[in-house]
Amino acid sequence: MNYEQLVETLIGIFTVDKGVVKILLMHKKDEPYKGYWILPGELLNDKETLEDNITDVVCDKLGLPTMYIEQFHSFSNLNRNHEKRVIATTFIGLINNITLILRKQERENLELAWFDINSIPKMGYDHDKIVEKLINYLKKRIIDSNILKILFPSDFTIPELQKVYEQLLDIQIDRRNFRKRILNSGYIVSTGDVNEGNMGRPAKLYRFNDNKEEGNIF
């Protein structure tokens, strides 16, 4: 009986771009699954923790800034990799769009792309199932004010926030009631500025309140 295992990490990195939730995927250039998309990740060596390893993936391999990372599920089906047995410990990463844009140009050579979570492309290995579970997990976590704070940096509008809610929770909320609830909750405060340049009346800008402790909105 062999007890030695290969362990890999995989990460689903999410961001919000104009009210649309997106995930970062890598284009696979070699066989197997050439041309398919996969989650970024790396084999774990015996001198690093899972968390160190995934931080490496994010910063060194992908060239992204440090971000909020949370461990998710470990997948161990025997046939998830057809060549050898590999256990995957998966992570969820969250980054706001502002921080992201600053670094975007640095790695144009890497085949990375953001996908609307409602239009996931053809995925290699078992990554389609993993992505599906990651998205479901994000849906459950989205009511956490800390998660929202990470995805929405200063200067977001209430309608933008509402769009993400409705998308992830798959519900429709009355605009006026949404506004009232979120403002009364004390989780967000006005910055005093407005969002000009779009169609219609400019929206007021808000940011999450740092003085408010973590909690569930809704």
Next chain:
Amino acid sequence: MNYEQLVETLIGIFTVDKGVVKILLMHKKDEPYKGYWILPGELLNDKETLEDNITDVVCDKLGLPTMYIEQFHSFSNLNRNHEKRVIATTFIGLINNITLILRKQERENLELAWFDINSIPKMGYDHDKIVEKLINYLKKRIIDSNILKILFPSDFTIPELQKVYEQLLDIQIDRRNFRKRILNSGYIVSTGDVNEGNMGRPAKLYRFNDNKEEGNIF
């Protein structure tokens, strides 16, 4: 660089006994950590999944009936085992007291014991930290009606249920309001029987409603 890893599973099995939440621990009979308590578990071999492995632990090693099992966190600190590098994938198991008692006698030779989660004994390895996180996780999950349904089989009383709530969520709830909320929610239904033989007025017995879909109480 070595990529081969030892992976173990560990499980925290919880039950509720007369309104007290308890966890099942094993007494370690050999060095290291002889005399300390540890979580049940086993090394993973390369022909089984993590879930198969932990089911084996529960059924074959511990002699317990099949139960509800959920994967929790994977721990990979380099020094969590001082002899060699072992990654632990942990699980939470839930079983109700009724099912449990039926099998209790079978394995009196195994040094297993149930501990009130407020009186955890001296634990080996990093299991104290793992137990703490498992308990915190259970606290968050306890509002899920499906979790409660597993822990409370048919014929529980409302005060029993309330005790567990107050214990885990660390709150005090007015008896009359608790009763109203839980009954109005539709999650539980009366069995028509009463719980005789104790001090005071006999309590009515309830069970979780199978026709009610999963949701959060409170």
Next chain:
DNA sequence: GCAAAAGTGTTTTCAATACACCCATGG
């Protein structure tokens, strides 16, 4: 001046809270 999107106010409804009293059993 009109379409598009954002903002505001009022009434209703329902559930959570606070609170006091009565009931059934064992000793």
Next chain:
DNA sequence: CCATGGGTGTATTGAAAACACTTTTGC
């Protein structure tokens, strides 16, 4: 008959839901 624990009812309060109209911009 009394101590112990369980069950019932009501008034109040607050937050969520339902609902229509006004404001600011770009074209």
